[in-house]
Structure formats: C-alpha cells, structure tokens
Amino acid sequence: MILGRVIGEVWATQKHERLEGAKAMLVARLRRDGIRLVPTGEVVVALDNIGAQTGHIVTVSWGSGARAVFSSPDNRDVLADAAISRIVDGYSVDEAGAGIDVEHTE
C-alpha cells in the first residue's frame, strides 16, 4: 500500500464494462521528508467506494488487494489494480536516529 492525497476525480463514459459505476479518484503519492509527508510527483488513479474526497490522505492498495476492496460473492472482480482502502485520520512518523516522534491528525 502507499500513502497519497486525493487531488481530484476522473470521469469516463467509454470504459470497460467491469468498471461501470466505480468512482475513480486522482491520488498524488506521498513520501516522507523528515517528519513531513510531501508529494513524490507521481499521480495514480484509484477506485473508491468509501467516500474519499479531495484533500483526504488515503492508503491505496494494489493488485488483488485492490480487487478485494470491491469483491463480493456474487460479483466478479472489478477491473481495478488500485483502490482506496482507507481514509487516514492521523499518522505518526518516527524520524530514525533523531528520536523524534510526531503525530498528526487530519
């Protein structure tokens, strides 16, 4: 999984039938810089069914982990290789060696 910030949404009418009804969000991947999280510059498209909105920090799951977010016994896999798996309330960063623990709450 990665940490990212939701920066927007994508709409498409022409798409694979197994993506019908799914909401696709633009997520800017984050990395640790000291005790802060900063964008890496990479942007991924992740499906969302938990109601993430622009500005939220989220975790994105990949591969079959992403499909598990959408699977149900009577529903074939959604065609996703990335899905938002949680909306982050807070996080703490331990800056290795410096002994600094910082907690953040969104």
Next chain:
Amino acid sequence: MFLARVVGTVWSTVKWRNLDGVKFLVVRPYHLADLAPSLSVKSSGFSAADGVVVADILGAGVGEDVVVAYGHSARMALEPHLGDGQLPTRPVDAAVVAIVDRYEVGVEGEDDPDSSSN
C-alpha cells in the same frame, strides 16, 4: 492505474500469435506537475523517458486521455468474455480500461477547483 495522454501507436509484424488484432498505443503518464503545479515539489512534466506501451481494445486515439491498468486487470480487460476460472492468454501487462471524458483537480485552499476537460 494511471492517467495518461495517448501520444502514438506501435505496429509489429513479428509477435506472439495471440496478440493479432490487438492495437498498441504509446502513452505518457501525467505527473503532479501537469495536474496541480502548485502542489508539486519539483517541475517534471511530460518526459520522453516515461512513455509506456499499452494494449487497447476501446479504440482510443492520439491526443485522448486514458486510464491505464496494469497486471491482471490489464489482461482481463483484453479478454472480457473469459469465464470464471479461465486464465487470460495474452502476454500483456498494461491496457487501456477507460477513455477519459473529463478530470477535475482541486487544490486545497481554493474554492474553485482547477478543472480540465478533454
């Protein structure tokens, strides 16, 4: 998955037999600097170095924006009529799964989102 602009096509005569009839496109992924310059830590933009070759059965053309999936999702996108338990047969790891009508990028602290459409 990622958002990308279609910038070209690829032809080949010698290829794995199951790839006959599958169109291949060259796409360039969007970076944060393209979508939300104010959030980006450094300017990256389109780079010739990061073209990706993707399979397409939706009919995307040069200049359109697409969503590309990797791995299992890409293979299943090319063979939508496979039954449960049947394995995909095409050696592909990236495919177009949607042709983008519109995307919208909102920057925190601004009331009006910076919109873009295609």
